[in-house]
Amino acid sequence: MYKNYQEFTKLNLKLDMSRGKPSPEQLDLALPLLKETGIADQIKSNGTDCRNYGIQLGLPEVREFFASLLDVPMNQVVVDGSSSLALMHDVIVFALLYGTPGGLPWRDDKPISFLCPVPGYDRHFSILEAFGIKMINVPLLEDGPDMDIVESLVSSDDSIKGMWCVPKYSNPTGTVYSLEVIKRLASMSAVSDFRIFWDDAYHFHHLTDERIAIANILDLCQVAGNPDRAIVFASTSKMTFAGAGLAVLASSIVNIDWWQKCVSVRTIGPDKLNQLRHLSFFQNTMSVDSLMDQHRAILKPKFDIVDSIFEQYLGKIDNISWSKPLGGYFIDLITPPGLAKRTIELAKNAGIILTPAGATFPYGIDPDDKHIRIAPSYPSIDEINLAAQGISLSLLQAMAEDNS
Ligand SMILES: Cc1ncc(COP(=O)(O)O)c(C=O)c1O
CATH class of the missing domain: 3.40.640.10 (Type I PLP-dependent aspartate aminotransferase-like (Major domain))
Structure with missing residues (x-):
């Protein structure tokens, strides 16, 4: 586990988590269709x-x-x-x-x-x-x-x-x-x-x-x-x-x-x-239920990793929460007001591309600047593990800047 943002940026990661796309493994499930x-x-x-x-x-x-x-x-x-x-x-x-x-x-x-x-x-x-x-x-x-x-x-x-x-x-x-x-x-x-x-x-x-x-x-x-x-x-x-x-x-x-x-x-x-x-x-x-069970088997561990890493880094901090979805493709990370944009910028500087701040609101304007959409589906488990650490450290860094 990385301990601070500066250390994390040295990894020179290149990870695009901006869209909720199915991973190649998921797409392979439908290969019999072809x-x-x-x-x-x-x-x-x-x-x-x-x-x-x-x-x-x-x-x-x-x-x-x-x-x-x-x-x-x-x-x-x-x-x-x-x-x-x-x-x-x-x-x-x-x-x-x-x-x-x-x-x-x-x-x-x-x-x-x-x-x-x-x-x-x-x-x-x-x-x-x-x-x-x-x-x-x-x-x-x-x-x-x-x-x-x-x-x-x-x-x-x-x-x-x-x-x-x-x-x-x-x-x-x-x-x-x-x-x-x-x-x-x-x-x-x-x-x-x-x-x-x-x-x-x-x-x-x-x-x-x-x-x-x-x-x-x-x-x-x-x-x-x-x-x-x-x-x-x-x-x-x-x-x-x-x-x-x-x-x-x-x-x-x-x-x-x-x-x-x-x-x-x-x-x-x-x-x-x-x-x-x-x-x-x-x-x-393939029946629909059996196909979707196989998708779930690929996706669920990715959602679990994000949840467990957020818990370790951010779980005890007031004003931070995230959704724990029972389905779908996304997690909504809620930062203290005014910090989503800066967190996304810091994550980008650490090599993690997230959905732009405000994108989940009309006209791209999140009035409280606090929502970050996390899309865990596409990257591999190892990449998600690193990305969740990088996002957490970016948020902690944004909070530190805000307090200084
Ligand atoms: C809520 C929602 N609707 C529609 C779509 C896109 O659907 P389609 O691929 O059928 O155009 C997405 C894709 O992420 C979505 O999240």
Whole structure:
């Protein structure tokens, strides 16, 4: 264990921990998808030649597969492309250009704003920033966004058209939304074209034996009389291949019809060969649960090391804490106010690249400058061990500077 920051910098490390990417070992788990699925022999699916254009919403049997995983009727599921983030982007663009069903184009209804539970996922915020949509911070509590604030804002401000939610193992805090929060989101009063972007990116990414299940937002919206309110997004980016997996969107029939109409302008149909490969992989080679158990076996020791090293260096210091996620890809390290930026700078000088300070907040501004997103998935165990020491020593050094 290194004892001080200066000693640590002499290691001349070069470690990039800025993004939550799967490690090469994790990607190898899905190699049978390339090697063993033999799709050259099964390019036809129910009479459809999967090498050709068409089948806008995805192959029925693949939609059925995701419908059962996400507990949604098959006709409310779309499988399209490989990036759920791209689907979220497209829904926002379509809403801006054409409006959501029954509503005006959002671009004609300016100004538009979105609620952003914070800290949150930087790329969500980048989409909104790119389109000039105003972002309103809402604190993320232990069981989800602060619903008193959310309800009071959406009921009083017509400009609020949407809200990001990462309801399970949130990026970066690991937060799991409670039933109470999900019910309130589904039933609160809001403008009719208000949409919840339910980014279920970590639905299957458990770090413990317990496969936590949360309430079904689409069902609760339906029961509350707001059937079109939520759009669910997910992908296999961190199950099979990041950037070459399958992305999924699920919502009400009305929203799916709207999606189909809008998307037919931008594509003649998705990559059905990749859909076939994935179906064959999951049904014949690897069940989802067994695959995700193998991911967990690789990831969990990395999270444990960060936790144990932080405990040794930082555990007894007031005003420092970190999340202990039960799933997902991140740990949120909370420094004393005003020290996140300096800690990240010191870590960089010691060769450890972290997500920029403020990135988990809209406009890159963490008002208290205290959140650091730690992404332990990609580096090796030895690298993580060193990085966690380096981050701890950087924070201690930042505190020492602050006190001097
Ligand atoms: C919350 C969240 N949503 C979406 C994504 C990206 O998903 P995809 O690879 O399906 O575009 C990530 C990636 O880290 C994420 O953390």
